[in-house]
Amino acid sequence: MTILLVDDSKAIRTLVARLILGLLPDARILHAENVREGIEVARASRPDVVISDWHMPDKNGLEFLTALRAEGIAVTFGLLTSDTTAASRSAALEAGAVFVLNKPFTHEELKATLRRLFPH
Amino acid sequence: MQFAEIEICQFAGELWEMVLGLEIRRRSGASAILGRVLVGAVTIEGAWRGQVVFECPEDLARLAASIMLGERPADVSERDASDAVRELTNITAGNLKSILPGPCTLGVPDVTAGSFAPDEVLTRIAFDCGGATFAISLTGPRPMQDPARSM
Numbered sequence: 001m002t003i004l005l006v007d008d009s010k011a012i013r014t015l016v017a018r019l020i021l022g023l024l025p026d027a028r029i030l031h032a033e034n035v036r037e038g039i040e041v042a043r044a045s046r047p048d049v050v051i052s053d054w055h056m057p058d059k060n061g062l063e064f065l066t067a068l069r070a071e072g073i074a075v076t077f078g079l080l081t082s083d084t085t086a087a088s089r090s091a092a093l094e095a096g097a098v099f100v101l102n103k104p105f106t107h108e109e110l111k112a113t114l115r116r117l118f119p120h
Numbered sequence: 121m122q123f124a125e126i127e128i129c130q131f132a133g134e135l136w137e138m139v140l141g142l143e144i145r146r147r148s149g150a151s152a153i154l155g156r157v158l159v160g161a162v163t164i165e166g167a168w169r170g171q172v173v174f175e176c177p178e179d180l181a182r183l184a185a186s187i188m189l190g191e192r193p194a195d196v197s198e199r200d201a202s203d204a205v206r207e208l209t210n211i212t213a214g215n216l217k218s219i220l221p222g223p224c225t226l227g228v229p230d231v232t233a234g235s236f237a238p239d240e241v242l243t244r245i246a247f248d249c250g251g252a253t254f255a256i257s258l259t260g261p262r263p264m265q266d267p268a269r270s271m
Contacts, residue, residue: 009207010200011188015139018190055210057228082214083226103211104138 001118002045004030006038006064007053007080012103016051016080019110024118035059035067042073049117054081054088062088065095076117080105122243124219124267128256131215132247135208140187144247151246153177153253158202160209160231164217166224170260172213174205175236180252181205202231212256219267 001024005013010033017029030045032038035058042050050068054061061079068075079092082103089100099113129146136144158181160174176184178201179193185204186193210229217224236257244257 009203009210011185011204011207014190015188055214055226055228082211083217085222103214104135106138 001026001049002028002030002047003049003051004032004038004041004045004047004075005051006032006035006056006061008033008056009053012053012080016110019107020114023111023114035061035064038064039067039071042068042075043071046073047075049076049078051078051080054079055083062092062095062097065092065097069096078113078117122245123258123262124216124243125245127219127267128216128243128245128258131212132245132256135211135215136249139208139211140184142184142187142249144249147246147248147253151244151253151255153246153255155179156233157235158205158231158233159236160205160229162209162213162229163227164213164220164224164260165227167221168224168260168263170240170242170258171238172209172216173236173238173255173257173259174209174212175255175257176205176208177252177254178233180249180254183250184208206231216258221263221265 007013013031020027030041032041034056052061052064065077077097078099079097080101092100136142153175156178158176162172164170181201182193182196185196185200206229213226238259240259242258246253246255
């Protein structure tokens, strides 16, 4: 299982990676700090899952998802954000995101989301 | 009462507990922030224009970063401390946006070292975290209506 974390905050990427590895010790975690880098890593490594911040300096998470789809990279995609309206959440889900998790989230909320994605 | 006092206290308490596992409490009285301070700011544009500002002493920023990174505070770099302040500012602003008149958009958070001396403080609330004082402020015009939670 390869999971790509895309967030301009190293602190958030590290925190989320620790939580994932606590649940999925064998997961391979990749990091990218913006959308451009995220697309490059996704092209090269074809992750199973991408977990992305919504607001990043170059593009937003929804644009990132659209770009991945345009490149034919089929990946399970989730968003983390502190800034979402019902409309933007709907837009993300319609574009193919499988979850939009509000920040701050508890460790249990993230684990529950991951368990739903990876029940085994 | 300052604008959105209750909501700011609630958001801040949830954020520090959920992300950092740290308990905070509102400070009454003097709210000077001692030592070197990192100031995170996010601009909000749209139906309401202003800023969300997070003033954090550097030692507390290092503690926050150390928790997020799983490192000892002494091993946290200045860049990582700024990164933690940037992210905490961003999350705080994202949550506060939900109670401000909309539609609004958030800018990219910026962190500087120094003091905070705004022209137009709408709300400023100081908190205590393990003996360290930090503050969250809203700057900008007072909205016509009290906060309306849309969450």
